[in-house]
Amino acid sequence: MWHHVSFHQRTCAQNNFHPLMFGESNFLQLMSEENLNLRQNVSRIESDDEYDSELDDFIDDGPEETEDYSKHIREIFGYDKSKYNDFDEDDECMESNFGQVLKEEFNSAKIGIMEDLEDIKMEQMEKRKKMMKKKKLK
Incomplete structure (x- = not known):
């Protein structure tokens, strides 16, 4: 399919590059076979939802997301938030013109x-x- 097109034209078409997008020297550097091979060998993750068999043995012993740390801290220190619900005396005098x-x-x-x-x-x-x-x- 690509046998009648030059290497330069083929790589431009494959990588969506155009010579006018870059300066002449930068474009030639981008199009060098070494750089193209490096870019083509880079593996990309297609999706985060993709199944990975290496993670089958992975055990997450971390806390569950639904665990309420604040509740445990309040129990330890005996803090009762409802005790201060009706206590508004401290900010009554904070209004001024x-x-x-x-x-x-x-x-x-x-x-x-x-x-x-x-x-x-x-x-x-x-x-x-x-x-x-x-x-x-x-």
Whole structure:
């Protein structure tokens, strides 16, 4: 069937390659007999559902998918989720409007600036102490 067609044309047709798909040098490299033989020898799995006789002896001792680990952990630690169903007191005060958020942000920024100024003063005092010690040693 392929005896009247060149090797180049035959491999292009078999592998759905076309010279315009690649640059000239890349195409020639792809079409080399060595590369084609490597690609043709690669085995492919046709389907995951395909029966494999080598797996007949394979035993899966792992946990079943239906096993509930959380249930066992709750039993060990005595945790009862229903005990906390009606406990909503902790988030009642978490609602605030834009003005309250803005006020809190302002206060936080003010406190942060005051802490930074205090740190700067402490660093300056430490530098002065070091300078005084150096002067005394000389």
